[in-house]
Amino acid sequence: MQQCCIKCFIFALLFNQNKKTMQKNLLLIAVLWVSVYFSACVKDPIIPNEEEVITTLRYTLTTDSVGVPIVLSFQDLDGDGGNAPIISGGTLAANTTYTASLELLNEIANPAEDITDEIAAEAEAHQFFFQTNLNGLTVDYDDVDADGKPIGLATKVTTTDAASGTITIILRHEPNKTAANVANGDITNAGGETDIQVTFTVDVQ
Amino acid sequence: MFNKKTQILWVLIFIPVIGFAQKCTLKGMVEDSITGMSLPAVSVQIEGRNGGTTTDNSGFFNLNYSCKDSFFVVFSSIGYESKRLFLLKPKTEFLLIKMNFQASILDDVVVTGKQKTTATQTSQTINTLEITENANENLSNLLAKMSGVATLKNGSGIAKPIVQGLYGNRLSILNNGIAQSGQQWGNDHSPEIDPLVANKITVVKGVGALAYPGVNLGSVILIEPKKIDKETKINGQVVYFFESNGLGNGVNLQLQQYRSGFGWKVNGTAKKSGDKSTPTYFLNNTGNEELNLAVQLEKSFSERLFTDVYFSTFNTNLGILRGSHIGNLTDLETAFSREIPFFTEAKFSYQIDAPKQKVQHHLLKIHSTYFINNQKWLDFTIASQLNNRKEFDVRRSGRTEIPALSLQQFAHFAEAKFQEEFDNNLILKTGFQFNLTDNTNNPETGILPLIPDYLMYESSVYLLLNYPTEKWNFEVGNRYDNVIQNVATISQTLPREILRYDNIFHNYSTTGGVNFHPTEDFSLAYNIGLVTRNPAINELYSNGLHQGVSGIEQGNLNLKSENSFKTTFSINGVIRKKLTFEALFYFQKIKNYILLIPQNEIQLTIRGAFPLFRYEQTDAQIWGSDLMLNYKITNFLNLKITYNLLKGSDLIHDLPLINMPSNQFRSEIQYVIPKWKSFENITISLDNQYVFQQKNILPSQDFVLPPDAYNLLNLQLSTDLKSIKKDVHFFAKAENLLNVTYRDYLNRQRYFADDIGINFIIGCRVKF
Secondary structure (H helix, E strand, C coil), rough: CHCCCCCCCHHHHHHHHHHCCCCHHHHHHHHHHHHHHHCCCCCCCCCCCCCCCEEEEEEEECCCCCCCEEEEEEEEEEEEECCCCCEEEECCCCCEEEEEEEEEECCCCCCCECCCCHHHCCCEEEEEEEECCCCCCCCEEECCCCCCCEEEEEEEEECCCCCCEEEEEEEEEECCCCCCCHHHCCCCCCEEEEEEEEEEEEECC | CHHHHHHHCCCCCCCCCCCCCCEEEEEEEECCCCCCCCCCCCEEECCCCCEEEEECCCCEEEEEECCCCCCEHHHHHHHEEEEEEEEECCCCCCCEEEEEEECCCCEEEEEEEECCCCCCEEEECCCHHHHHCCCCCCCCHHHCCCCCCCEEECCEEEEEECCCCCCCCHHHHHHHEEEECCCCCCCCCCCCCCCCHHEEEEEEEEECCCCCCCCCEEEEEEEEEEECEEEEEEECEEEEECCCCCCCCCCEEEEEEECEEEEEEEEEEEEEEEEEEEECCCCCCCCCCEEEEEEEEEEEEECCEEEEEEEEEEEEEECCCCHHHHCHHHHHHHCCCCCCCCCCCCCCCCCCCEEEEEEEEEEEEEEEEEECCCCCEEEEEEEEEEEEEEECCCCCCCHCCCEEEEEEEEEEEEEEEEEEEEECEEEEEEEEEEEEEEECCCCHHHCCCCEEEEEEEEEEEEEEEECCCEEEEEEEEEECCCCCCEEEEEECCCCCCCCEEEEEEEEEEEEEEEEEEEECCEEEEEEEEEECCCCHHHHHHEEECCCCCCCEECCCCCCEEEEEEEEEEEEEEEEECCCCEEEEEEEEEEEEEEEEEEEEHHHHCEEEEEEEEEEEEEEEEEEEEEEEEECCCCCEEEEEEEEEEEEEEECCCCEECCCCCCCEEEEEEEEEEECCCCCCEEEEEEEEEEEECCCCCCCCCCCCCCCCCCCEEEEEEEEEECCCEEEEEEEEEEEECCCCCCCCEEEEHHCCCCCCEEEEEEEEEEEE
């Protein structure tokens, strides 16, 4: 508000100087008119409630034998743009089967909102896909929606030999879950639009 | 002999009517609007009365009437479009009537009591009949029928015009004299105007339109509603059309009356269409609905003071191809590799789901003209506009019903103009204009806005001088705009903060032009202009993921104003009354041209990686030409050829400019059967449109290569059915007659799907 008014004042002064030769009363009218015309200032915008944003994805892998779970996480606290996201990969043990679960959060909201529930509630309209270039690593679905099709919030990850590479997790909104091979985790015919696509560096030792 | 006559016509002719006489005589002449050839044997009749007269061998007529009368005069001739003209206690002492040969597309009837002034910049016009016959088209697609006008589209329903390579922030559209104020920056935002309200749509190419508000770097589109006919009985017309592609229906109703100095007119349009289809599959969710209304009031308070009020409301609901809604670049790449887009269904539907746009635009204008005397007048206008734009995306958890973009824009405009015509023919036009734009994001979206909230104040002053002589016309003009932007953005980082910015810009424009018409049949025009355009709000402050460019778009606070230099040169002429030619050449250089440049940077989001685009400045150059040849083979057979060429370059980076229209070649052959049974003016035309591949683009500048060249064939039929009381005009068209599969470079939907296939349109207009 203040900034605005200073500007108006400067503008009025400029106007003043340019029209030096004009009659005084005319000048006064002009200055008054200008100040009325330019006095308004844009109101503070209302900051939208960004409830739909997904800032954080956590892929937690646990085994029965080892105590500490492995967490692959992607965190972009200010959403698209702004600061770059923080991505942390992890190291898995060879020849092991992990029980894995996905957690999605909106940490712009305070307290943080759990988006996982939103996905679960619309399970028929969502599916996660897991892509990897790690030899011998497989990700199998461990949950189904009401139509018996996979969702991917719960999965089983099986490792074989030692290797290093990446795992990419993709969430498709409104995919065609009945298209060929989609239920097996092949994204080719899935369609829909991508809501999440994050890649983690993973080592198998 | 003929020369003398023409001279008589072109020089002012004022023969005062003797007021006390019981019988008065209206004198005039009828000529062909293109060739200027006088027309003999044209029937001239007072509507609803017996008698009347016909023009003599030189095209002259004398029509007797009782002096205190006001009436309609109807001019009709075989092979020509009939003209109906209202005369209120005729004060025009000599009428020059220009009749359109059915094959021509030039101006509507021109009543000139005065010397015709010839503009130094080229303009092109679409008349009422053409607007009616294209009732199924939106404004941009209608404009694209003109030579040198292209459209930037997102599917067939969303389109914005491009004139000589300029669009969006660089092209101003004037609806009834008011600069259309909405979200012009968006490539997928159509102008919110119903063309059926207009009587005349003009595209002014070249600099010189400095009297008009709004930013323009060289071209202006004018949409002008028709004045109310001075008929005391309620009269009007109904237009109806049906189109096969999308099973679209539309109706337009116009009613008007003029009585004791007061006139009213109501114009309403309703349109609805469903999914369009390509030659092989449906484009699901491409339906659209439109409901528009315009009310015009005119009142003459005295001999000198005239006031008119204009209100219009435009409401549309536009579906966007479901398969073109993507989440990230991988989705886009997947879409390129598909023959048929995702979500394509075998069934037709009128249903419009997300993604869609709901747009409303309301305009209220009050305008008064006060004649100080015959040569001097003052003009006052105040106008307000409200633009509401809501765009819906496919969203999670029922949020599809909540718009992803929701903007409200108010614009308030005030203008005072003065015009004087001096005795030595010099015409002076001057005026002040003020415009306030108030743009607000509705927070309902739950998404950080792409465009910030802002207030913008524009104050302008201009002075134009025009000096027409018998063979020459000189024009000079100056304009100054002061622009103040007061902006409030929301930070991209946490915690969300409000950041305020204030800018002042000064825009200076200067133009000059000359027109030389040594004979009636030949004219040359040259026009030159220097224009400044301040950076627009989106160029300075937009920030975020923009699906329209499939990337993260970043504004640039350091942008300076663009400085444009544009020159146009045109040659028009008629050879032996048979061959009409028009050649327009233009060259434009824009210093500090603002454009989105892909940065050597990928921004990672949770949806994957997106390329970063930033607004930057370069020096740009656009040149091209619009060429037209019209050959009247016989009185009934006409051939017209147009060729449009354009090249845009980024001079600093040595790259072509993106989104520039492809070159195209059009030829149209038209045959008229003057009369067959009760049908008159039966016109058959076949139009062939060849659009070249856009070669002036590098593979690195786009996600995919520009589509191949294509050729479309369109067939059109129209006729009048005339009886004593009824005047019915029928029209039928077949667009893309050969059902060709093609994609157009300027249609963003080309990334996902083919363009639309064959479309049959039938319709009629009934006057009553």
